[in-house]
Amino acid sequence: MSEKAYTPRPLRTAVSDHVGGGTPPRQVPSYWKGNIPWASVKDFPEQAGVITDTQEHISLAGLNASASNVIPAGTPLVCTRMAVGRAAMPSVPIAINQDVKALFLAAGVSVAYLLKLLQFVQPRAEALAVGSTVKGIRIQDYLNIDVPIAETNAQPIIAAVLDTLDTAIHETEAIIAKL
Template identity: 30%
Template structure:
């Protein structure tokens, strides 16, 4: 077991929004996340309301998250978490978190953050509304088991989450049939 600051466990990636006045930046093939897309208690986010083009990606500060990487809302609705199921860009009200290899893995980091979310919320900054900043990740320490143990724990928890998501999908389908 070793103690780490949350900031030592992941690369913290900022998001951005392409200029909304540029129609050539919007409606492309790249999913673009905002908190409305993952504020639903599910572990994974598969789809987004909005999409951007390659030009929108290249001409803004948004970045791409890859499958399994984590998105956390940082402003407004603070502390909502999900893992992206496919490549997605994201807005500046969120951070992307990419686990640092050899220290932890994205799956374990997701569950660690979910478990630590109240502590994260208590360490927000801002005078008008709460905001998670890079300093928030710097100010919180956690104790991690070795990587092999993390992977085992994440595997067990993933199996439960997969069943929950499957059951939710089945219920959704059944409701559609009954309607």
């Protein structure tokens, strides 16, 4: 993504709101193994992608006993601790833990484009992360990272082109690995 084509603006201009999550107490078995997918950093692919299910699930009682929130399908998620800057989008409603933030789109922002922006800023977010044992970034600092915001009508096209390039790169890497 080129910053020269568009005036960089803080990522927060592409986001209308954000919500964090939480973890139900582990010592209460009835809070776990429910039917609500519960996303943590371990559920995020290395490259921005889609989360269709999670390693752990919580119950409604677990959701109510924690600071977790159920996030609608199609809402971009970003890790703010450990795998700082990893982004994904759930294909189903999903609860999140405290290391994950849900980002709600500002008017005129395409979800596919926002995911590409999140992928683009991941190295910057990692560089801004602090902590001696576990690295993390405050959501305010993350949202202050400058990004190129394209015009609304160009965003889906840019995202589609970048998806095509990502696919070509991954296919080429697979061929090279076989050789």
